[in-house]
Amino acid sequence: MKKLFLIPSLICLLLLNVKCSSSDDNSSTNPTQVINAATAGTWKITSFIDSGNDETNHFTGYNFTFAAGNVLTATNGTNTYSGSWTVTTDDSNDDNPSGDVDFNILFTSPADFADLTEDWHIVSYSSTTISLRHVSGGNGGTDTLVFTKN
DSSP, X not given: OXXXXXXXXXXXXXXXXXXXXXXXXXXXXXXXXXXXHHHSSEEEEXXXXXXXXXXXXXXXXXXXXEEGGGEEEEEOSSOEEEEXXXXXXXXXXXXXXXOEEEEEEEOOSSHHHHTTOEEEEEEEEOSSEEEEEEEOTTTOOXXXXXXXXX
C-alpha cells in the first residue's frame, strides 16, 4: 500500500520540480533590478543569432551604454550610434498571464544596429550578463542576443 502512494507522489514531485526550474520563465524578474544591472557600466555583444545566422561580428569592438533617460549608445571609438532602450512589463503575454518583462531596444540606423530593434524577452540577467530572446511573429524565427559587461 505504501508503494502505491509513494510512486504517484514521486511523479508529482518530479513534475513540479521540472515546471519550477524552467529558465524561460521570467515572471519573477524585477524591472528595476534589470535596469540597475544594465546601467552599471558598459557592455559588449558576445552573441547575436538572427534566425539561425550568427551576426555577432557586426558588433565587434562596440561598447554599449544603457544610460539614464533611456539613451542607448554604441561606440567603437570611431563610430557612435544612438538609440533608445526600456525595460517594460508586458501583461499581454499569452504564455504567462501574469505578464513578463521585456528589454526593448531601438536603433534606426545603420542596418546592422536596426536588426537589434525588438522587444526582447529576458531569458536571464546578472551583474555581468544579459541574455535575451525574440521569437518573430512573421517567420517564426528565433533571435538571441547576449550582452556581457566589459
